[in-house]
Amino acid sequence: MIELHDVCFSYGDKPVLQNLSFTFPQTGCVGVIGASGIGKSTLFKLLLGRAVPTRGTVTGLAGARVSVVFQEDRLLAHLSARENVALVNDTKDAMPLLRAMELQDVANEPINALSGGMRRRVAIARALHYGGDVLLLDEPFKGLDDALRMRIRPTVKNAFPLVITALHEGHEAEAFGCDAVLELR
Numbered sequence: 001m002i003e004l005h006d007v008c009f010s011y012g013d014k015p016v017l018q019n020l021s022f023t024f025p026q027t028g029c030v031g032v033i034g035a036s037g038i039g040k041s042t043l044f045k046l047l048l049g050r051a052v053p054t055r056g057t058v059t060g061l062a063g064a065r066v067s068v069v070f071q072e073d074r075l076l077a078h079l080s081a082r083e084n085v086a087l088v089n090d091t092k093d094a095m096p097l098l099r100a101m102e103l104q105d106v107a108n109e110p111i112n113a114l115s116g117g118m119r120r121r122v123a124i125a126r127a128l129h130y131g132g133d134v135l136l137l138d139e140p141f142k143g144l145d146d147a148l149r150m151r152i153r154p155t156v157k158n159a160f161p162l163v164i165t166a167l168h169e170g171h172e173a174e175a176f177g178c179d180a181v182l183e184l185r
Contacts, residue, residue: 001023001024002023002047002162003024003057003060004023006019006021007046009039009053009054010054016038017042017043022182024180027161027162028162028163028179029163029164029176029177029178029179029180030179031166031180032167032181032184033170033173034184040138041071048068049061064134065131065132065134066132066133066134066135068135069135069138069140071139075122076111080107081114085098085125089131094107094125094129097125097129097155100125101121103118103122117144117145117148120143120144124137128156128159134161135156135159135160137164137165137166139166
């Protein structure tokens with residue numbers, strides 16, 4: 001079980017997270033909600049071990065395999081959509097996930113030839129293809145229209161035992177089907 005115990009974090013003299021305690025369930029979906037700049041991405045850095053709390057502890061991720069969809073797509077421009085997805089797990093076929101993200105027709109296109117929404121779905125497919133115990137989604141559906149979000153959401157939500165997604169508002173967490181919400185203020 002992932003636990004935050006009295007976690008504080010500052011960038012220099014600017015506090016971002018203060019006295020944050022929360023226990024994530026072992027399974028399900030948790031929406032981390034709050035305004036831009038409130039610390040959602042910083043919390044993800046702490047969960048990933050890319051940052052260390054100023055005070056407090058983050059426990060429960062030792063040995064866990066964590067997959068991430070960052071705010072930026074972080075794709076390799078010289079590779080195709082299929083190659084970007086296959087890069088993280090070359091033992092499985094990437095096409096089922098590209099089909100689930102409705103990208104089968106552009107699987108062999110270079111990333112630079114794809115729209116922003118298509119690139120976003122390639123990034124999501126890559127994270128799902130990596131697999132693991134926990135999926136961190138930092139504003140995963142930005143740039144996607146509502147109808148497309150609705151179609152791909154079940155695939156994303158049900159791909160991992162635990163999904164933690166950063167969103168701006170509570171209604172987004174409700175639409176995603178989150179079982180719990182951690183609101184940052």
